[in-house]
Amino acid sequence: MKPWYLVLGGALLLGGCQEKLTSPGDCPALCPGGSPQVVDEVLSPIPGSDSSFVGYVQPQAAPALLVSNGLEGFEERAIMRFPPRSDSVAVRDTLRSYTVDSVAFGFTVLARDSMAPGLQLLLYRLPPLIDSSTSYAQVDPAFVPENLVLTVPIPDTLRTGVLRAVVQGSDLARIALTPADSGVLSLGVRLDAPSFTGVRLGASAAGNGGVFLTYATLAVPDTGAARLRTFPLTATFNTSLPAVPEVLDSTVLTVGGNPSTRSLIRFDLPSRIRDSATVIRATLELTPVAPLTGLATDPVRLVARGILSDLGAKSPVESRFGVAIDTVPVGSSATEELEMVRLLQQVWIGESRPAGLLLSLSPELEAASFSRPVFYSSRAADPAVRPRLRVSYLRSFPFENP
Amino acid sequence: MRAAWLLGLLAIVPGLAGAQSSQFGVRGLGFPGRGLNARVIASGGAFGLFDSESSLNPATLAGVTALTSIFTASGAYRTVENPAGTASTRDTRFPLLMVVGPVRRTGTALGFSYSGYTDRDFSIVSSSTLDLRGGPVGVTDTFTSRGGLSDLRAAGAYRIHDRWLLGLGVHAITGSNRVESRRSFADSTYLSSVQKAEISFAGFGISGGAIRQMGPRFAIAALVRSDGHVNVDRDSARVATIDLPYTFGLGIRWQPVPKLGLATQTILRTWSGANSDLMAQGGVGANNTFEVALGGEFTPDVQRPYRRPLRFGGRYGRLPFPLEPGTEAHEYGVSVGSGMRFAQQRGGVDLAVEPVWRSEGLHSEHGFILTLGISVRP
Numbered sequence: 001m002k003p004w005y006l007v008l009g010g011a012l013l014l015g016g017c018q019e020k021l022t023s024p025g026d027c028p029a030l031c032p033g034g035s036p037q038v039v040d041e042v043l044s045p046i047p048g049s050d051s052s053f054v055g056y057v058q059p060q061a062a063p064a065l066l067v068s069n070g071l072e073g074f075e076e077r078a079i080m081r082f083p084p085r086s087d088s089v090a091v092r093d094t095l096r097s098y099t100v101d102s103v104a105f106g107f108t109v110l111a112r113d114s115m116a117p118g119l120q121l122l123l124y125r126l127p128p129l130i131d132s133s134t135s136y137a138q139v140d141p142a143f144v145p146e147n148l149v150l151t152v153p154i155p156d157t158l159r160t161g162v163l164r165a166v167v168q169g170s171d172l173a174r175i176a177l178t179p180a181d182s183g184v185l186s187l188g189v190r191l192d193a194p195s196f197t198g199v200r201l202g203a204s205a206a207g208n209g210g211v212f213l214t215y216a217t218l219a220v221p222d223t224g225a226a227r228l229r230t231f232p233l234t235a236t237f238n239t240s241l242p243a244v245p246e247v248l249d250s251t252v253l254t255v256g257g258n259p260s261t262r263s264l265i266r267f268d269l270p271s272r273i274r275d276s277a278t279v280i281r282a283t284l285e286l287t288p289v290a291p292l293t294g295l296a297t298d299p300v301r302l303v304a305r306g307i308l309s310d311l312g313a314k315s316p317v318e319s320r321f322g323v324a325i326d327t328v329p330v331g332s333s334a335t336e337e338l339e340m341v342r343l344l345q346q347v348w349i350g351e352s353r354p355a356g357l358l359l360s361l362s363p364e365l366e367a368a369s370f371s372r373p374v375f376y377s378s379r380a381a382d383p384a385v386r387p388r389l390r391v392s393y394l395r396s397f398p399f400e401n402p
Numbered sequence: 403m404r405a406a407w408l409l410g411l412l413a414i415v416p417g418l419a420g421a422q423s424s425q426f427g428v429r430g431l432g433f434p435g436r437g438l439n440a441r442v443i444a445s446g447g448a449f450g451l452f453d454s455e456s457s458l459n460p461a462t463l464a465g466v467t468a469l470t471s472i473f474t475a476s477g478a479y480r481t482v483e484n485p486a487g488t489a490s491t492r493d494t495r496f497p498l499l500m501v502v503g504p505v506r507r508t509g510t511a512l513g514f515s516y517s518g519y520t521d522r523d524f525s526i527v528s529s530s531t532l533d534l535r536g537g538p539v540g541v542t543d544t545f546t547s548r549g550g551l552s553d554l555r556a557a558g559a560y561r562i563h564d565r566w567l568l569g570l571g572v573h574a575i576t577g578s579n580r581v582e583s584r585r586s587f588a589d590s591t592y593l594s595s596v597q598k599a600e601i602s603f604a605g606f607g608i609s610g611g612a613i614r615q616m617g618p619r620f621a622i623a624a625l626v627r628s629d630g631h632v633n634v635d636r637d638s639a640r641v642a643t644i645d646l647p648y649t650f651g652l653g654i655r656w657q658p659v660p661k662l663g664l665a666t667q668t669i670l671r672t673w674s675g676a677n678s679d680l681m682a683q684g685g686v687g688a689n690n691t692f693e694v695a696l697g698g699e700f701t702p703d704v705q706r707p708y709r710r711p712l713r714f715g716g717r718y719g720r721l722p723f724p725l726e727p728g729t730e731a732h733e734y735g736v737s738v739g740s741g742m743r744f745a746q747q748r749g750g751v752d753l754a755v756e757p758v759w760r761s762e763g764l765h766s767e768h769g770f771i772l773t774l775g776i777s778v779r780p
Contacts, residue, residue, distance in 0.1 A: 400599075
């Protein structure tokens, strides 16, 4: 036998080396160390350390405008201001005046109650100088029939999309801009409907705010020609004005609202979990104070984010992976359950961050939802309704047990 | 033709036999190694106390006439049965590496070896249903272990008038286990978990052996070994100390005719010394073990004994670490093999095939172990 036979034979032997070690386990006989033990533990927030803070997203910066006819027991209106529209146009180095043929308004419907028919938006002309300090009471006198510019019906078949309405003819006089207005048009929007309901409209902060489009004819005397021009303007300021300002109750945990409110909840994570446990599930359970109100068929999304450092209301949040999200339907009075195992595992334990979380609505709904979930806090008299974090974890496996 | 046959066997058997992963190595310190060369395994291990290319008896080194290095690879295909089901497993091991050689004009020889002391390579999967948060949740657990304990031996031997061979060895028992426990849940709201640890072992042992040649055809070998205890660390923290066994061996070799050599040996190990330590750790315990082997080697050409020898044998033994309290696992096997030398006997290859059966209560397994030994005398 030649040596190369041996080399080849050895290579074949070793080349056939394949490992397949898995066999069925018959516990406890074949389970050294036993089976992993799952422990279920309920953690309560640090008493009195859970609080709500308001003002994260102001109404004028909200991604949506809220308009209702009493959905929450009071009316809510939207106001908007468009940038100045010049009364002349430069043609061949000469400023020339123009004649307005018609005007179109465009609004984006983000949400509505599809079961509520017969909705229509009423557009009112407001004094041009409105801003973030303008209150409901200040503009309420302007919502009178004399200032009504246009009524825009919302088709019953429209669930989301763009509404467009045109003003022409003699109605143009209602929105005529004068030098006294500095060419600025301000509008107020209210909702008219047979039942209490509301709509969420696009806002300038989200890039889908109201549009004011002017169609004009430009006369050029030297040529005798008439030129058509359009002047598109989008609202540079808009906000929602509730008839009744929201009041923050410091004894409960509030989320949402307008301006938006967030709730900070702090826990004391035991070292037995932080140091040596493998967390497999963590559920934040919140008991609502009352059934969730809001626009039917427009649920809210609750978001819990881990905090990077505990700076109270201004605690920076972890947004990469420490996020727990849950959708809450309007009318729900069930205990809210937010699955936040990755937040706990990766942020609190993995990055050794403070065991706190900031509860809010999802960004597209902050200051832009009729719903304002309110939950019991650690100050509740009944311990059963206080917030709680239910953690399921595995204890350190006793590998050393043979 | 012979070469083609051997090559064909080498090519086919790895497909049948991968190597060895025994369910009887799950408990305690694992599945014990044997420290035997392929040619000894081919005869059931019966010549283990007389073989200079095995690491069992240090006295055998005195029989070495040239510097020799030995490499052994083994593979096995095994069918495992237990109440949870049936599976086929395979793996590959390198259970013995040795370098031995004589010290000129002194009658002594030295050797260094690495052999598997225990093997803890396994992966077991079990399924069950847990009651979590008031509802049933299906779980699948996978426990995986890689590694084991190794026996590093430095030994010397001395020959007295060609009648007595005496040897002494010191052993470093070391090794580590990378162990992992995985649990996955049927309910996706529970995250799968992985827990890992490294268990390391360190111990020290000493062995002494003797071979008495009683005439040209008869010899007796004896072995005594003490392994003291092994320290067990988990991730660098001491968690236990486990007593290791004393080993007593006695072997007889007889050559009734020039073409036939027969041998038998018995090895006793006092693994029960580890019983209390293992139970204190939550284990099942340990039992004393013994192994009886009987085998022979038929040499067709006495002038060229390394050409086409036929080795055969059988063995029966008990395993130290039971799967359940009060039980004892045992194994038996039959073996056959051959080998050859080439390049003026500077190189050699030996092959052994051994069907084995093991059982303990409702747990059993059977399969083949293929062992390939290569020796080089530069």
